[in-house]
Amino acid sequence: MTAYEPPGEPGTPVQDTAGQDTHGQDPHGQDDAAVYDAVVLAGGGARRLGGADKPGVRVGGRALLDRVLAACAGARSTVVVAAPRPTARPVTWAREDPPGGGPLAALDAGLRDTTAEHVVVLSADLPFLQERTVGRLLGTLRTSGADGVLLTDPDGRDQPLVAAYRTPRLHEVLALLADRHDGLTGLPLRRLVAELSLTRISDPVASFDCDTWDDIATARARIREHGHVLDEWISAAKDELGIELDVDTGVLLDLARDAAHGVARPAAPLTTFLVGYAAARAGGGPEAVAEAARKAAALAARWAAESTSDARSSGAAPSGAPSDVAPDATPDTRPDAAG
Secondary structure (H helix, E strand, O other), rough: OOOEEEEEOOOOOEEOOOOOOOOOOOOOOOOOOOOOOOEEOOOOOOOOOOOHHHHHOEEEEEEEEHHHHHOEEEEEEEEOOOOOOOOOOEEEEEEEOOOOHHHHHHHHHHHHHOOOOEEEEEOOOOOOOOHHHHHHHHHHHOOOOOOOEEEEOOOOOOOEEEEEEEEEHHHHHHHHHHHHHOOOOOOOOHHHHHOEEEEEEEOOOOOOOOOOOHHHHHHHHHOOOOOHHHHHHHHHHHHHHOOOOOOOHHHHHHHHHHHHHEEEEOOOHHHHHHHHHHHHHOOOOHHHHHHHHHHHHHHHHHHHHHHHHHHHHHOOOOOOOOOOOOOOOOOOOOOOOOO
16 A cells, blocks of 8 residues: 555645646646647456455545546557446456466556557556646656656655556567566566666655545545635536546636526526536637636626615515615614604
8 A cells, every 4th residue: 555645735845856846837737739649557366455456446446547538648559458348437447467467467468559659557446646747747757758757655765657668678678688587468567667777756645546445435525625626526417427527616616606696596506507408509618618607607696786786676675684774774773763
C-alpha cells in the first residue's frame, strides 16, 4: 500500500525533485498537441483483497479501472493488459503469455500495441490519479534527458506504475532483461527501474494505490469529504452518461440557487435540466451550456424582481416579516396611538 496523505492547502506550490515550482502551470502540464500512448496494467490476483476483481471495485461510484482510464483520456491509444471487460472509455486489450506472468511481462505485452514516442504506464488501482498528474509526468519527461519520470510515495518509494517513459528505451531494456533472464515471466519491476535513468516526483495523493480493503475504505471516505464530493459526483455522472463535456459548475449552482430562491425550490433541478436540454439542442459544448445558463439566470432574476415589486405594491410583507406590518410602514408614535 502507498500511504494516503491529504493534499496541501489550495494554492500551495508542489516541488519536484529537481526543485521546479509547478504552481501556475497549465492544468495538464503539457502542450495539448503532444502525443502519447498509455498502458494500464489491470491483471494480478489481488491476494490482499481476497482475490476480488480489484479493477472493478467501485470508489466514488466508478470502477477503479475507469478512474485510471479517465486520467489518461488524452492518450492517442490506451492499452489495457487484462482480460476484456466493459469500460467507460474505448481501449485496446492485450494479455501477457502466459497470463499472470507478472508486471514486466504484462508491460511488454502492452507496449506491442503502442507507437508513440512517450508512454504513460499505470496500474489500475489509483483512485486519485488525475489528468493533470499525467500531464505533469509527460511534461517533465519531455524537458529532461531521463528515460522516465515516476512518482514516489510519502516514504520516498518509487512507483514505477505511475510513470511516463520513453517508449524506445523501454523496448530496449525489456529486451535486455528478457535475454538476460531467459524471459520476463516473474521478474519484479525493480529490475526495470535499475536499468533506467529516472527523474522522480513526489505526489502523496496521486501515488495512493489500493491493495487492501482498508485502502478501499480510505479512498471512499476521502472522496466523500467536503470539497471533493461534488467534483467526484460530477465525474462519475459524466462517465456513466458518456459525457465528455467540461462546464463551469459554479454557474450552474448559482442558477439552481437563484431558481430555488426566486421562484420555488423545485424550480432548481427542473431549470438545470432544461438548460442542459437547451444546450444539447444548440449543438452542445461549454459555450452552449454557458449561454443557456445565462438566459435562465436572467429569467430567474426578472421573476424574483417582479415578485418583490408585486409584494411591495400590494403591501404584502416580505418573507420573514410580520404579516400585519407593511414593508415600508412607519411606526405611529403619537401619545394616543393604540398600543
